[in-house]
């Protein structure tokens with residue numbers, strides 16, 4: 229598999245960078261045109277402020293967009309992670325460059341495409357044009373427009389009736405401060421297909437701030453089963469933005485899981501649009517900020533068709549002076565009768581200085597629906613803590629046990645053993 | 661007789677109100693002591709204070725465990741020394757399985773004694789043995805700690821924890837209340853199984869009933885924050901017959 233190598237780019241976030249990127253990727257002209265149009269939208273869209281409802285609790289004034297550069301080259305290839313026998317495919321993206329990309333040949337033979345978006349735009353323009361940017365258009369917001377102008381990334385396509393048994397893994401990393409990356413993943417499952425993609429953002433520590441503006445678009449076609457996992461483990465100097473949107477078709481089943489453990493400030497929008505009758509979507513989220521980390525999750529369960537089911541569970545534990553915001557909307561369109569939609573957000577505060585806001589919302593425009601939402605924010609129960617300590621557990625062990633127990637019903641719902649194990653380890657690290 | 665726990669003139673406040681007003685009690689090794697008292701007399705306050713609950717403020721007196729002052733110790737240290745409280749109202753901890761919890765607890769206590777963590781197969785074996793004594797189904801081990809347990813199940817689970825932790829001083833706070841006769845018998849067997857020359861058992865109860873199954877060596881009567889009288893097993897029967905008002909009159913405690 230050939231990987232694309234961008235020639236020279238050390239530009240700040242600018243129109244020149246958009247053109248330079250497009251040239252370097254040697255993209256078809258229509259891609260370049262799209263980027264430039266997105267850039268214009270980006271330029272004329274004002275930066276969100278805390279006056280905007282969605283950004284009320286997340287302040288961007290310290291974000292200096294002109295301090296970031298798109299990097300000129302990837303610093304060598306990273307060792308692939310994990311063993312390759314438990315996955316169908318793997319891609320590694322370093323500082324915005326796809327440095328490695330592989331797909332099990334037996335999977336490729338069935339017509340599955342796993343390639344860079346650039347390559348897909350060249351080889352399968354009709355597919356890319358049909359889907360790219362339709363779930364996350366420029367109008368979605370300033371950062372979406374920026375990503376549409378500057379993103380590059382991966383395309384996974386699973387044809388009708390093809391089941392990809394083992395997960396495909398994507399690993400993104402940033403190697404230094406001052407970098408700007410715009411990772412993008414487009415996933416299309418046609419009818420009666422199935423696949424799992426596990427995407428991880430990860431970086432070692434660096435001094436200066438970096439920026440990641442990610443975009444994920446997932447299309448589950450009729451009766452297709454897709455599972456998408458996003459694990460955010462950036463170092464503490466990354467400004468993280470993510471627009472992750474899922475379109476779930478007739479009788480399709482989509483499961484998404486978002487795990488937030490890293491970054492400095494993270495703003496993630498996770499939306500599911502149930503577009504076909506009988507669609508079903510499970511949305512799980514787990515977040516654990518500490519020190520001065522700030523996470524803002526905004527979710528949408530958009531019921532646009534009747535007889536759909538969506539079940540959201542986001543759980544967060546907060547330490548130190550960290551901060552989290554969860555705001556979730558269940559939106560039931562007129563005519564989306566027999567909607568079944570649930571939304572739960574629970575937050576556990578490990579310190580008096582941590583703060584979690586939970587803002588559930590319902591907008592129901594149909595009359596025959598079942599919807600519920602629940603939210604809670606609270607400290608560790610001192611009686612539970614005493615009970616465990618009275619059995620010989622130290623305070624730390626007792627807190628860890630309560631936190632593990634708090635996350636357990638969620639972790640239990642993750643059928644991917646590798647993800648589960650990694651998560652348990654990460655929670656342990658956060659607790660120590 | 662060798663003492664395990666010595667409580668001298670203990671004063672305990674709860675939310676700035678004095679509940680224990682100079683309570684003294686000495687537990688002997690290998691013996692079963694019963695503390696009987698009416699509701700509100702301070703039985704649970706005594707249990708919590710001994711276990712080290714942070715909201716139970718000790719304002720005077722001392723508690724020595726094998727000569728060591730325990731009042732400065734946290735609840736975890738006390739448990740590690742071998743002080744165990746079977747709670748009157750055990751907490752449920754969602755998401756934490758009984759087995760996982762017990763293994764952590766057992767190993768915490770072992771660690772404090774400089775012992776190696778228990779090997780998983782050894783732990784399993786021990787757990788299964790103790791559960792069968794208490795007639796608990798094996799599935800119990802996989803259930804979340806006290807979550808959705810019936811009253812009787814919770815009490816049995818407390819005794820199971822006690823059996824696993826093999827304490828030196830076991831305090832049972834109204835473990836008998838709310839148990840039907842079969843459950844009471846099973847729980848009592850669990851307590852009797854723990855009896856050994858090295859362990860003191862303190863059964864705190866409102867009723868004499870459990871003492872038919874776990875024979876006490878000593879009975880103490882707690883009224884209004886003090887031990888007002890002590891005696892042999894016959895005292896429990898007398899109390900059952902004459903009621904707590906009789907004690908109040910006898911010992912001139914204002915009701």
Ligand SMILES: Nc1ncnc2c1ncn2[C@@H]1O[C@H](COP(=O)(O)OP(=O)(O)O)[C@@H](O)[C@H]1O
Pocket residue numbers: 674675679697698699700701702703704705706715
């Ligand atoms: N956590 C608490 N908060 C407020 N009052 C308490 C608390 N615990 C005990 N008390 C009070 O202390 C007194 C003794 O209670 P307790 O020790 O529970 O008695 P017993 O267990 O003998 O029934 C009661 O008057 C009770 O209301």
Ligand SMILES: [Mg+2]
Pocket residue numbers: 703704705748833834
């Ligand atoms: Mg009580």
